[in-house]
Amino acid sequence: MQMLISTLIDGLNLGSVYALVALGYSMVYGIAKMLNFAHGDVIMVGIYSIFVCLNMNSLPVPVTMLICVAVCAVLGFTVEKLAYKPLRGSPSLSVLITAIGVSYLLQNLALLFFKSERRFLQNFLQLGSIQIGSFELPVISLVIWGTTLVIMIVLNLLIKYTSMGRAMLAVSEDKGAAQLMGVNVNRTISITFVIGSALAGVAAILYAAKYQNVDPYTGSVFGIKAFAAAVFGGIGSIPGAMIGGLSLGLIEALTIGFLPESLSAVSDGIAYALLVLMLILKPSGLLGKKKVEKV
Amino acid sequence: MKKTARFLSLMIATLMVVLSFAGCGAADNSNVFVLGISGPMTGTASTYGNAVVNGAQIAVDKINAAGGINGYKIKLIYQDDEATVDKAKTAYEKLMDNGMQVFIGCVTSDSSIACNDLIKADGILQITPSASAIEAAVNPNSFRVCFTDPLQGTKMAEYVYNTLGYRKAAACYNQDDSYSTGMYDAFKERFTELGGKIAVEAPFGKDTSDFNAQITKVASSGADFIYLPIYAEKAAQILITADSKGVKLPFVGGDGLDGIMNYLTGDLGKLAENLIFLTPFVSTDTDPKVQAFTNTFIEKYDMTPDQFAADAYDAVYLAKLAIEQAGITAPTAMDNAAVVAAMTQIELDGLTGKMTFDASGEPNKDAKVAKIINGEYVAQ
Numbered sequence: 001m002q003m004l005i006s007t008l009i010d011g012l013n014l015g016s017v018y019a020l021v022a023l024g025y026s027m028v029y030g031i032a033k034m035l036n037f038a039h040g041d042v043i044m045v046g047i048y049s050i051f052v053c054l055n056m057n058s059l060p061v062p063v064t065m066l067i068c069v070a071v072c073a074v075l076g077f078t079v080e081k082l083a084y085k086p087l088r089g090s091p092s093l094s095v096l097i098t099a100i101g102v103s104y105l106l107q108n109l110a111l112l113f114f115k116s117e118r119r120f121l122q123n124f125l126q127l128g129s130i131q132i133g134s135f136e137l138p139v140i141s142l143v144i145w146g147t148t149l150v151i152m153i154v155l156n157l158l159i160k161y162t163s164m165g166r167a168m169l170a171v172s173e174d175k176g177a178a179q180l181m182g183v184n185v186n187r188t189i190s191i192t193f194v195i196g197s198a199l200a201g202v203a204a205i206l207y208a209a210k211y212q213n214v215d216p217y218t219g220s221v222f223g224i225k226a227f228a229a230a231v232f233g234g235i236g237s238i239p240g241a242m243i244g245g246l247s248l249g250l251i252e253a254l255t256i257g258f259l260p261e262s263l264s265a266v267s268d269g270i271a272y273a274l275l276v277l278m279l280i281l282k283p284s285g286l287l288g289k290k291k292v293e294k295v
Numbered sequence: 296m297k298k299t300a301r302f303l304s305l306m307i308a309t310l311m312v313v314l315s316f317a318g319c320g321a322a323d324n325s326n327v328f329v330l331g332i333s334g335p336m337t338g339t340a341s342t343y344g345n346a347v348v349n350g351a352q353i354a355v356d357k358i359n360a361a362g363g364i365n366g367y368k369i370k371l372i373y374q375d376d377e378a379t380v381d382k383a384k385t386a387y388e389k390l391m392d393n394g395m396q397v398f399i400g401c402v403t404s405d406s407s408i409a410c411n412d413l414i415k416a417d418g419i420l421q422i423t424p425s426a427s428a429i430e431a432a433v434n435p436n437s438f439r440v441c442f443t444d445p446l447q448g449t450k451m452a453e454y455v456y457n458t459l460g461y462r463k464a465a466a467c468y469n470q471d472d473s474y475s476t477g478m479y480d481a482f483k484e485r486f487t488e489l490g491g492k493i494a495v496e497a498p499f500g501k502d503t504s505d506f507n508a509q510i511t512k513v514a515s516s517g518a519d520f521i522y523l524p525i526y527a528e529k530a531a532q533i534l535i536t537a538d539s540k541g542v543k544l545p546f547v548g549g550d551g552l553d554g555i556m557n558y559l560t561g562d563l564g565k566l567a568e569n570l571i572f573l574t575p576f577v578s579t580d581t582d583p584k585v586q587a588f589t590n591t592f593i594e595k596y597d598m599t600p601d602q603f604a605a606d607a608y609d610a611v612y613l614a615k616l617a618i619e620q621a622g623i624t625a626p627t628a629m630d631n632a633a634v635v636a637a638m639t640q641i642e643l644d645g646l647t648g649k650m651t652f653d654a655s656g657e658p659n660k661d662a663k664v665a666k667i668i669n670g671e672y673v674a675q
Binding site for chain 1: 339497499500502504505507508509511512514515528531532535536539540541558559560561562563
């Protein structure tokens with residue numbers, strides 16, 4: 001019983017980080033209609049920025065956090081300006097390939113500056129844990145859950161009730177019509193990227209606090225799973241990203257915890273098998289809207 | 296225009312062929328014993344190859360200063376194999392072209408296995424300092440200084456059961472890595488044979504980045520200790536996860552944990568406190584031989600020697616003893632069969648322990664166990 005509860009907590013923790021990353025994928029896809037495969041790598045850069053601030057310059061923790069979010073936002077903005085904006089009218093395949101290219105570029109830059117070995121970060125959020133009954137709940141878990149939830153709610157409000165949010169919705173529905181109605185499409189997409197990348201910064205902080213390590217491939221490994229979570233929940237849907245992330249985290253923890261050892265080699269496989277099953281039964285994902293593609 | 300280009304390229308190609316042959320002009324080796332090393336000097340595994348060359352060089356210098364082997368000096372030559380299978384064969388052939396008489400290598404397992412047929416056909420004495428896969432020393436003329444992966448598991452099971460007195464093991468191993476599974480399978484077999492119990496297995500894969508579920512599983516199993524037959528990088532992540540979940544069980548592992556302090560810097564260093572692992576060489580060992588070697592190494596290369604350097608140092612001394620035992624009085628009188636046969640008759644009290652060999656090529660030596668106390672490796 002105790003093990004079950006601990007495993008569920010592990011799963012929720014892992015799932016919350018997936019969810020936060022999936023939010024970034026989903027938001028950008030929902031509005032700009034592109035898969036930003038470099039999203040995970042922006043997180044990786046964010047974690048390295050924390051490493052530089054904390055381990056190499058011992059800056060105060062709040063300053064470090066601000067720098068991390070700023071670095072990610074600026075990086076997202078720059079990438080969008082340099083790599084994606086010139087391709088605004090191009091087929092989506094070109095943009096997808098460019099995104100993969102950006103992902104490799106960021107990984108290789110990290111390799112160049114930080115070498116391939118894994119770096120470990122100091123424990124900068126020493127929050128301890130609280131005793132509930134007979135087991136301990138790490139406070140960091142509560143922080144992760146809370147942050148993810150708050151961000152989801154704020155994003156939802158932002159999109160529904162601000163003019164910028166409505167512009168985003170308009171762009172996501174029909175770029176051309178939005179432009180005719182006086183919406184600045186380019187600026188709206190840029191803003192979406194900055195928000196998505198700032199979210200990557202928050203994810204970087206939580207990842208760094210929880211796992212305390214980073215290597216140049218951290219972003220891509222984690223990013224792929226988060227992307228799967230976004231698709232599972234229905235890409236483009238914000239609550240879907242949340243549910244997809246949490247489900248993937250729970251499935252992963254439960255398979256490691258309770259599957260017999262001989263089957264543990266397939267624990268990742270089970271998560272993906274469920275994803276495939278999901279896509280067969282409901283191709284648009286758990287909360288995705290079914291859309292008729294016009295040809 | 297096109298013709299000139301073709302002519303020019305032909306010229307260049309011819310020139311290159313001529314030049315490469317010119318480079319092979321063998322030096323006069325009639326009054327030196329030639330020891331050859333092949334290992335990665337560049338690339339991701341370069342630290343291993345360079346450590347082996349440096350360690351071997353110290354042994355060679357020391358032997359030469361003391362009069363060499365039967366009055367003849369040793370010449371050390373080496374080739375970079377970049378730890379790749381195809382480069383390994385070329386590197387080995389180049390060494391043979393340059394008159395190699397005893398082969399100290401390969402440094403890594405896959406390279407060594409790739410050279411197996413060539414080495415068997417040439418019949419020269421092979422002493423690999425560090426290739427730990429079983430298949431890396433199967434030829435009758437092949438010997439190795441380091442433990443094999445399974446032997447490490449067996450030795451650790453005995454140490455944990457007999458010396459530490461633990462009876463219930465939890466194991467976190469990397470199921471995608473033959474180093475890890477090889478060590479773990481042998482550990483499991485010996486530990487249960489002795490009467491111990493594997494309380495829980497919590498394997499992970501090469502892409503695993505979150506170890507919480509594994510630690511949760513381990514923590515609720517009632518194990519006395521956690522066995523980590525893995526490399527330091529993953530081990531550091533596991534130690535951090537265990538600490539964050541308040542799991543205070545002791546950790547033990549194999550030589551892959553050597554170097555964990557390079558990952559756990561600053562405040563994180565305390566997480567590795569009391570970590571116990573099997574290693575052939577501890578640079579802080581109070582043994583005067585080890586101290587002399589460590590000091591020379593630091594003086595010469597400005598870094599602390601690791602097990603690879605120590606293995607290579609011992610390999611050079613083994614070569615010397617074997618040549619002497621076989622009664623080879625001069626480099627020109629080298630007799631490969633006699634030197635190989637002599638390997639089973641010698642005994643070396645080396646940096647990595649007292650060792651003898653049988654025909655299998657595996658070393659008979661005691662395992663050394665290190666414990667991290669106040670951030671330092673302490674020999675147990």
